[in-house]
Amino acid sequence: MKADISSTQPLDVTASVHPDSYKNITVHLDGSPQDEARISHGEMLAASFGSHLTGLFTCLLPDISIYTGDMGTAASMDMVDQIQQRATAAIEQLQLRFQRLSITNEIRRIEDAAGWLSSLVATQVRTSDLFIGSCPRKDEAGTDWRRMIEATLLESGRSVYLVPPEQQPRQPIQTVLIGWTDTKEAGRAVAEALPLLKLATLAKVVTVKEDEQAENLNEDVDLADIATYLARHGVETVVEALPLTQDVTTTLLQEAHRISADLIVAGAYGHSRVREWIMGGTTVELIEKTDVPLLMAH
Numbered sequence: 001m002k003a004d005i006s007s008t009q010p011l012d013v014t015a016s017v018h019p020d021s022y023k024n025i026t027v028h029l030d031g032s033p034q035d036e037a038r039i040s041h042g043e044m045l046a047a048s049f050g051s052h053l054t055g056l057f058t059c060l061l062p063d064i065s066i067y068t069g070d071m072g073t074a075a076s077m078d079m080v081d082q083i084q085q086r087a088t089a090a091i092e093q094l095q096l097r098f099q100r101l102s103i104t105n106e107i108r109r110i111e112d113a114a115g116w117l118s119s120l121v122a123t124q125v126r127t128s129d130l131f132i133g134s135c136p137r138k139d140e141a142g143t144d145w146r147r148m149i150e151a152t153l154l155e156s157g158r159s160v161y162l163v164p165p166e167q168q169p170r171q172p173i174q175t176v177l178i179g180w181t182d183t184k185e186a187g188r189a190v191a192e193a194l195p196l197l198k199l200a201t202l203a204k205v206v207t208v209k210e211d212e213q214a215e216n217l218n219e220d221v222d223l224a225d226i227a228t229y230l231a232r233h234g235v236e237t238v239v240e241a242l243p244l245t246q247d248v249t250t251t252l253l254q255e256a257h258r259i260s261a262d263l264i265v266a267g268a269y270g271h272s273r274v275r276e277w278i279m280g281g282t283t284v285e286l287i288e289k290t291d292v293p294l295l296m297a298h
Contacts, residue, residue: 002290014178021195022049029057029107029120030143031090032285037163039097042132044169045161046103049195053103055094059111060143072247087111110267114207118151125156130192135162149287153268158296159192160268164290168205170262177261178205178237179252182222185267189297190226196295198227198237200262205230205239206255208248249285256292260275268296 027042029035039055046053050232061080091107093159097104110120125131136146153160163169173196180186190197198204200253205226231235245251266285 001147011298016134017132020093022046022051022129024054024128025049025051025130025132026054026125027055027132028093028134028145028148029055029091030060030145031057031087031094032143034163034165035094035269036097037166037168038134039131043101043103043162043173044198045130045132046101046105048172048199051103051129053098053101053105054128055098055105055107057087057094057107057109058117058121058145058148059083059109060113062116063113068179068180075272084111094226096148107238114147118186119150119155121148122151122259125152125158128156128158130161131156131158132161132163135164135290137165137288139195153298159189159295160276162287162290162294162296164293168290169293172199173262174176174200175199175259175261176204176263176265177200177252177256177259178226178267179248180205180207180223180226181204181267183242184266185269187267188267189267189295190230192297193295194233194235196263197230197265198233200235202259203230203235204255204259204261205237206252208244208251210241210248224270247285248282249289252289253292263293264290265295268298 001224022045025042025046027038029038038176045051062076062084085172087109091109095107098107106122110117110124112120131152133145133149134154136144136149138225149160150161151159175196176193178190180190198211203225223241227237242251242255245254252264252266265284266286269281
């Protein structure tokens, strides 16, 4: 593993589980066309909170342990050298972009094989208040970063702000939809989103009735409690229990479109990660289908 740091300001490692503001924001970079959308969201958020922005460039290397013999080792080392050269060239271009940012910033580079790179990203993000990545798509070309997004959600202890492909940010974020369930993951996501919720002009909390025949006696209490919690933090909300349409993801996205939401806040991985990725689940479906930025936490 190799880490390079190019900094314009020293890194502030102070971070809170319940941040009053985001002072350190990390944005994923990989030299792909998606960098610009992620940087734009990072710049918008950092400017809103006076944050320091760290660009974390991930250089994915081949696992040289799978190559055997002298010729195989030599070929793998040549491949590594080419990948590293491309990464260096990409970072040079990104540094020019970062020099135009209005907030303090730096670019960090980490590189390793797939088995280790995701954990390295999670380690870096622990000293951040927010991580910005892209919503991975099954049919996308280029590197599949789903493993990295999953590791960051589950291992970093920080929230993740996911940008739909090529989507530029709306400035400022005014309307936020909160997908509420009575889980620790949803509670964590709301707490992590508080800085953005305090800036919004409308925060709507919704829960989806998955079984129209069953009466949830705690439903009204749950919605009243989260509304009271947010009100005590200075966030005025409206609440609603939504009837299920096709599925939970479709119901949430339809409501997000109806109110022109700039952001969806939701908990991630309420079930085990194995069940989510093998059988599917709301977390995976929402990440793969959304056309609205997501803020998720575990």
